[in-house]
Amino acid sequence: MGKTLVIGAGGVSHAAVHKMAMNPEIFTEITLASRTKSKCDDIAKSVKERVGVTIRTEALDAMDVAATVALIRDTGADILVNLALPYQDLKLMDACLEAGCHYLDTANYEPEDEAKFEYHWQWAYREKFEKAGLTAILGSGFDPGVTSVFATWLKKHKLGSIRQIDVLDANGGDNGQAFATNFNPEINLREVLADAKHWEGGEWKVTPAMTHKVEFDFPGVGPKNMYLMYHEELESLSTHFPEIERARFWMTFGDEYIKHAKVLENVGMTRIDPVMHNGVEIIPIQFLKTLLPDPGGLAALTKGKACIGDIATGEAKDGTGEQTWYIYNICDHEECYREVGSQAVSYTTGVPAMIGAAQVLKGNWARPGVWNMEQLDPDDFMDMLNTQGLPWHVRELDGPVEF
Incomplete structure (x- = not known):
């Protein structure tokens, strides 16, 4: 159905490009580009060996x-799938506007010199994309992404409105490392160590990072400590579903992860401002990234499962009063590795990126403008989750969560 240009060659790209190649009736031609072409070549080699599809690779500085623009025009890409760093979102959106190409990403823009996760920079592009007749899809990963589609599916099929929603993310995987992040270490640590923030009573409530802990029994994973933190879908959900009274995001972390992250923060290794080292200016968190294990390289070692989903409470569509629904996916690290050579965290982001791009190429989401996932029809996306490796489950709970 369309030609696709994927930017970025990390673990998420590895999963996404493999899944695109498994759907050649939708993704007729695939080009993978990154600053380091050898990383693209490695993914292309794996795709050829596993799927038998040849993809094109190119070197590209995404900030240029x-x-x-030249690469979009040369490839004839219908959509650009941005799986690079979130600092590069606006540059890639500018390129899509100039070249006449649809756009999709998995994480909202943030300035490189400030850990500030907000959508307003990208929402400001809405009129430009509308006038150009182009579609921009924001946050087509799992969280954000699938978690937002889950909410929309519940609102379409189960609940007339959503009064409160909790997004719960548990990774029960173990890779045997003393300390390692599940995705890009720089982005992961910036996100985790930021102040926790949730929407309640028409305003943002802010608390220090890692101070609000609750144990929850996750399907397929078991009891885990989860921590209140900020995630970008809270902003978009509370904006597009204004009836929401409370929206929170929770993620699980082991005690060892918390200990290491706090020590690294305390000694300054997670700083994002430049410092001088032996006469050379460095950014500590970027140096730390080079020391930590590459998450993509840990896929073969990772065992266990991940469980991500929403618990939403609101008025039932059938008029029977208030209901609470839990909708979630369980993903097995080892099954992901057998299929595409990725661990579950990369897989659960890469597969929704593929499905979101498919929605644009199939015409389901080809609406001019800039859109978050909860603003779009969920049904075909949800069907593709079931057929593309991320089957979901939904069940009614006895009542609202009490934590």
């Missing part, structure tokens, strides 16, 4: 708008 002119170079991206």
Whole structure:
């Protein structure tokens, strides 16, 4: 159905490109580009061996708008799938506007010199994409992404409105490392160590990072400590579903992860401002990234399962009063590795990126403008989750969560 240009060659790209290649009736031609072409070549080799599909690879600096425009035009790409760093979102959106190409990403823009996760920079592009007749899809990963589609599916099929929603993310995987992040270490640590923030009573409530802990029994994973933290879908959900009175995000962390992260923060290794080292200016968190294990390289070692989903409470569509529904996916690290050579965290982001791009190419979401996932029809996306490796489950709970 369309030609696709994927930017970025990390673990998420590895999963996404493999799944695109498994759906050649939708993704007719695939080009993978990154600053380091050898990483693209490694993914292309794996795709050829596993799926038998040849993909094109190119070297590209995603911050170079002119170079991206030239590559879009050279490939004839119908959609650009941005799986690079979130600092690069606006540059890639600019390139899509100039070249006449649809856009999709998995994480909202944030300035490189400030850990600030907000959508307003990208929402400001809405009129530009509308006038150009182009579609931009924001946050087509799992969280954000699938968690937002889950909410929309519940609102379409189960609940007339959503009064409160909790997004719960548990990774029960074990890779045997003393300390390792599940995705890009720089982005992971910036996110985890930021102040916790949730929406309640028409305003944002802010608390220090890692101070609000609750144990929850996750399907397929078991009891885990989860921590209140901020995630970008809270902003978009509370904006597009204004009836929401409370929206929170929770993620599980082991005690060893918390200990290491706090020590690294205390000694300054997670700083994002430049410092001088032996006469050379460095950014500590970027140096730390080079020391930590590459998450993509841990896929073969990772065992266990992940469980991500929403618990939402609101008025039932059938008029029977208030209901609470839990909708979630359980993903097995080892099964992901057998299929595409990725661990579950990369898989659960890469597969929804593929499905979101498919929705644009199939015409389901080809609406001019800039859209978050909860604003779009959920049904075909939900069907593809079931057929593309991320089957979901939904069940009614006895009542609202009490934590």
